[in-house]
Amino acid sequence: MQILKKVLLAIVGLIVLLAVVSQFLPGQVHVTRTVTIHAAPEAVFGQINNYRNFNKWSPWSSRDPEVKYVFDGPDEGVGARMTWVSDHPQVGSGTQEIIESVPYTRLRTMLDFGEDGQPVAFFNLSAEGESTRVEWGFDMELGRNPIVRFMGLKFDDWIGADYAEGLDNLKVLVEAGEQTDAQQGM
Numbered sequence: 166m167q168i169l170k171k172v173l174l175a176i177v178g179l180i181v182l183l184a185v186v187s188q189f190l191p192g193q194v195h196v197t198r199t200v201t202i203h204a205a206p207e208a209v210f211g212q213i214n215n216y217r218n219f220n221k222w223s224p225w226s227s228r229d230p231e232v233k234y235v236f237d238g239p240d241e242g243v244g245a246r247m248t249w250v251s252d253h254p255q256v257g258s259g260t261q262e263i264i265e266s267v268p269y270t271r272l273r274t275m276l277d278f279g280e281d282g283q284p285v286a287f288f289n290l291s292a293e294g295e296s297t298r299v300e301w302g303f304d305m306e307l308g309r310n311p312i313v314r315f316m317g318l319k320f321d322d323w324i325g326a327d328y329a330e331g332l333d334n335l336k337v338l339v340e341a342g343e344q345t346d347a348q349q350g351m
Contacts (some may be wrong), residue, residue: 190290191351194284194320199301200332206269206297212339213272213288214263215240216247222334224327229253242266268308282306299330299335318332 197319202209205281216236219228226231233250238244246262261312264285284305291298303324305315 180282188309188311188314192307192314194307194317195299195306196321196324196328197299198325198328198332199295199300200329201293201298202336202338202339203296205295206292209290209297209299209335210269210272212335213264214217214242214268216245216261216263219247222331223336224330225256226332229256232256238262286328299332301332303328 181320203298203338212222217240219293220234226232229251232249232253235248237246237248241263243266244337246260249256250258258275262277263272263340264275265271270290276284276286278284282305287300287302287304289300289302303320305317307313307319
């Protein structure tokens with residue numbers, strides 16, 4: 166009985182220690198990746214400002230061919246919204262809405278993953294000669310949950326690789342002269 170008490174006390178002590186340590190971990194996740202695309206900012210912005218173009222370069226589009234999409238609001242710019250439903254653990258379900266759209270410069274989106282949070286994603290574009298530097302980023306408040314705080318340490322590894330892949334796909338698409346859905350409808 167004495168050994169059982171010591172084991173239980175050690176487990177409780179470890180849980181308390183981890184909870185205390187977690188409060189000293191960062192309370193926010195910030196992930197960014199960049200790429201330089203040999204094209205004008207207008208060509209890049211046309212691809213990211215319209216969700217109907219998203220799966221042409223998205224790192225997640227090939228992971229679940231059965232994913233269901235619904236597009237709401239305007240075709241592009243502030244208020245454009247995409248909702249997806251997937252059983253694939255690397256795709257999941259959620260909603261993404263453009264909340265800021267500054268032509269050829271900046272795009273911000275609010276993501277809604279239900280109980281898993283509401284991070285903000287962003288794109289910053291800057292002209293560099295005949296090319297465009299594109300930064301794709303992700304910011305999320307982690308709250309006080311100790312488990313989420315520890316998971317926050319891995320977000321850069323988890324999301325960063327996907328963002329790098331997506332930017333590489335976007336680079337290939339734009340440099341090949343792929344037209345946006347809006348341009349094809351003209």
